[in-house]
Amino acid sequence: MVTTNSSTEEPAEATRRGEVAPAIGLEGVAKSYRSGSETVRAVDGIDLEIARGEFFSLLGPSGCGKTTTMRMIAGFEEPTEGVVRLSGRDVNGVPANHRDVNMVFQSYALFPHMNVAANVAFGLRRRRVPKKEIKRRVDEILDLVELGPRAEHRPSQLSGGQQQRVALARALVNEPGALLLDEPLGALDLKLRQSMQVELKRIQREVGITFVYVTHDQGEALTMSDRVAVMNGGLVEQLGTPAQIYERPATRFVADFIGTGNLLPGRVENTDGAGPYRVALGSGTTALVASLPEGAGTGTEVHLTVRPEKIRIGVEDPGGELTTIPGTVSETVYMGASTHYQVALPGGAEVIVHRQNSSDATLAATRGDRVWLSWEPHHSYALP
Amino acid sequence: MSARLDVGPPTAPANGPAPTTPGTARTRPRRHVDWGRLYTWLVLAWLFTPILFMAAFSFNDPAGKHNITWQGFTLRWYGDILAYPDLTQAMLNSVSIALLTMVGAGTLGTLLGLALGRFSFRGKQLTNLVMFSAISAPEVVLGAALLSTFLMANVTTGYWTTVIAHVMFCVSFVAITVRARVITLDPALEEAARDLGAGPFTTFRLITLPMLFPAIMAGGLLAFALSIDDYIITTFVSGDVTTFPLWVWGSTRVGIPPQVNVMGTLLFAVGVAMAVVNIVMVRRRS
Ligand SMILES: Nc1ncnc2c1ncn2[C@@H]1O[C@H](COP(=O)(O)OP(=O)(O)OP(=O)(O)O)[C@@H](O)[C@H]1O
Ligand SMILES: [Mg+2]
Numbered sequence: 198m199v200t201t202n203s204s205t206e207e208p209a210e211a212t213r214r215g216e217v218a219p220a221i222g223l224e225g226v227a228k229s230y231r232s233g234s235e236t237v238r239a240v241d242g243i244d245l246e247i248a249r250g251e252f253f254s255l256l257g258p259s260g261c262g263k264t265t266t267m268r269m270i271a272g273f274e275e276p277t278e279g280v281v282r283l284s285g286r287d288v289n290g291v292p293a294n295h296r297d298v299n300m301v302f303q304s305y306a307l308f309p310h311m312n313v314a315a316n317v318a319f320g321l322r323r324r325r326v327p328k329k330e331i332k333r334r335v336d337e338i339l340d341l342v343e344l345g346p347r348a349e350h351r352p353s354q355l356s357g358g359q360q361q362r363v364a365l366a367r368a369l370v371n372e373p374g375a376l377l378l379d380e381p382l383g384a385l386d387l388k389l390r391q392s393m394q395v396e397l398k399r400i401q402r403e404v405g406i407t408f409v410y411v412t413h414d415q416g417e418a419l420t421m422s423d424r425v426a427v428m429n430g431g432l433v434e435q436l437g438t439p440a441q442i443y444e445r446p447a448t449r450f451v452a453d454f455i456g457t458g459n460l461l462p463g464r465v466e467n468t469d470g471a472g473p474y475r476v477a478l479g480s481g482t483t484a485l486v487a488s489l490p491e492g493a494g495t496g497t498e499v500h501l502t503v504r505p506e507k508i509r510i511g512v513e514d515p516g517g518e519l520t521t522i523p524g525t526v527s528e529t530v531y532m533g534a535s536t537h538y539q540v541a542l543p544g545g546a547e548v549i550v551h552r553q554n555s556s557d558a559t560l561a562a563t564r565g566d567r568v569w570l571s572w573e574p575h576h577s578y579a580l581p
Numbered sequence: 582m583s584a585r586l587d588v589g590p591p592t593a594p595a596n597g598p599a600p601t602t603p604g605t606a607r608t609r610p611r612r613h614v615d616w617g618r619l620y621t622w623l624v625l626a627w628l629f630t631p632i633l634f635m636a637a638f639s640f641n642d643p644a645g646k647h648n649i650t651w652q653g654f655t656l657r658w659y660g661d662i663l664a665y666p667d668l669t670q671a672m673l674n675s676v677s678i679a680l681l682t683m684v685g686a687g688t689l690g691t692l693l694g695l696a697l698g699r700f701s702f703r704g705k706q707l708t709n710l711v712m713f714s715a716i717s718a719p720e721v722v723l724g725a726a727l728l729s730t731f732l733m734a735n736v737t738t739g740y741w742t743t744v745i746a747h748v749m750f751c752v753s754f755v756a757i758t759v760r761a762r763v764i765t766l767d768p769a770l771e772e773a774a775r776d777l778g779a780g781p782f783t784t785f786r787l788i789t790l791p792m793l794f795p796a797i798m799a800g801g802l803l804a805f806a807l808s809i810d811d812y813i814i815t816t817f818v819s820g821d822v823t824t825f826p827l828w829v830w831g832s833t834r835v836g837i838p839p840q841v842n843v844m845g846t847l848l849f850a851v852g853v854a855m856a857v858v859n860i861v862m863v864r865r866r867s
Binding site: 271272273292293294295298299300302304306307308309310319320323324367368371 | 767769770772773774775776777778779780783787788791792
């Protein structure tokens with residue numbers, strides 16, 4: 198892997214084996230910045246493979262290293278450790294203008310002294326594409342982003358959403374191996390943001406180009422992506438489909454960061470067989486979980502996680518093969534389609550429950566009422 | 582205050598002389614003084630009065646050698662502008678030195694401004710300090726220092742030492758103007774160009790330079806203006822070369838001919854024209 202000529206040999210070998218190299222590969226990529234006397238490790242060793250045509254999101258809180266990761270792929274930063282591969286080729290040391298990826302900047306970075314058409318044509322001109330073809334492709338891509346009539350306008354004459362689409366067109370027109378988008382919708386208001394999400398997804402489907410999408414908005418990442426990498430502190434916490442990440446968070450951080458997570462401290466009671474396993478939550482209550490953290494034994498301290506909408510709430514103990522726990526309603530919030538309950542467990546822990554307001558079953562539980570919470574064992578997991 | 586609320590006669594009947602009522606109501610607030618406008622005109626008058634006198638006396642027909650009292654209108658001096666070969670030569674020297682200064686200080690100042698605005702390097706603070714001291718140092722001191730520098734280096738003072746001296750004291754002005762623009766440039770613009778396949782030189786030519794152009798123009802024009810009317814430093818370093826300000830100063834004792842006013846007026850007209858062109862170009866770019 199680390200031999201110098203591997204970069205030229207590997208794609209050929211991969212092709213011979215009938216494999217297609219992933220559009221982007223990161224192998225143990227890390228980046229440290231030196232600020233004064235201390236070193237900041239912005240990215241702390243990431244391994245990723247992003248397939249061709251995939252809509253891949255990097256999701257994480259501010260400062261977790263998303264932009265740094267993206268800039269290493271684009272070629273604006275060199276990794277201090279590890280290898281970046283584009284279509285299997287080691288591109289460490291290759292400058293940005295020789296990499297087959299294009300970036301959409303959060304600030305759009307449209308050239309203010311050029312009109313829309315010239316902005317979009319910039320990349321093609323650099324590659325000496327014939328004039329006629331440039332014209333054709335620019336017109337085509339401007340149609341795709343519905344900005345044909347604006348070709349002669351200056352960026353300053355466009356609205357935020359239109360500028361965003363010019364930035365997208367300017368990158369897409371080059372048909373890059375991958376498109377890198379760093380919080381491209383961050384500057385737009387909520388309404389426009391939502392319609393642009395749909396728009397981006399449509400465009401990605403139509404052109405079939407790999408999208409790497411950076412966001413700190415979990416809703417955006419879950420609705421748009423084929424796969425998501427949840428990042429925290431320069432590391433990938435979990436990699437998977439939106440459903441996997443939402444339904445089966447691998448770490449406490451993911452459970453907490455994605456959606457509303459209930460995290461209840463407990464102690465493993467048994468580890469036999471394939472589960473479900475029992476976890477004591479204190480004050481005599483026990484819950485069933487579908488899985489335990491690796492290496493957990495009886496007595497190990499764990500955190501039980503269960504999504505608020507998986508919990509049923511009622512005034513009677515439903516019994517059966519369920520986790521059932523009594524509690525006291527400490528807060529109710531009416532949300533229209535659903536009602537959110539905050540329920541205090543005997544041990545003092547608080548659990549959030551989302552209940553659909555379907556017409557047939559109304560629950561008359563208010564603050565201070567005793568209720569029973571229950572959920573299927575396969576909806577809850579024990580995390581370290 | 583209350584007068585402005587009191588619009589129109591309150592007792593006016595609904596079917597009264599309707600057309601006159603709005604008219605009188607509208608003219609009433611007109612009487613207040615627009616202080617901002619007045620102030621602007623006063624400042625402009627202050628700035629332009631000497632120039633107006635200069636231009637007016639280029640049309641004067643003085644009786645004796647001294648062109649200081651108004652005698653009568655004539656266009657003679659415009660036709661006779663080249664009557665003094667020394668003056669003509671001095672003017673040519675001044676303009677060519679100013680143009681060379683504009684190009685020299687423009688180029689060096691742009692590079693300096695770019696470096697100061699973009700990079701952090703050893704000696705950056707020192708460079709800033711030197712730049713500001715070059716601006717704030719008294720010209721007499723600078724001139725004397727430059728002269729002794731040239732003498733010690735065994736350089737004969739003349740045309741080129743004047744150019745070097747002018748570039749030296751103008752470069753800071755250009756650098757500061759350009760640096761101010763560089764700092765406000767979004768670094769993502771250049772990254773976007775690189776990302777789209779442009780090499781470092783192409784990026785500079787197609788993105789950085791056009792974005793800095795108004796600032797470079799402004800700095801260059803400033804250098805031109807500073808150079809063409811510099812007297813103090815020039816006296817020290819010009820050797821036996823005479824520039825326009827030197828010639829004028831030299832002729833004050835014997836009387837300044839109206840041709841000086843003619844040249845000053847024409848120079849001013851060219852300056853105004855260049856400023857207008859610059860403004861129009863900046864407008865068109867944005
Ligand atoms: N040029 C730099 N010099 C020093 N530290 C840096 C530099 N760039 C980034 N960092 C640090 O690296 C860490 C990760 O930064 P990065 O910009 O990648 O975060 P991010 O995930 O994109 O955050 P955000 O959502 O706020 O954009 C931060 O702690 C940041 O302070
Ligand atoms: Mg970022």
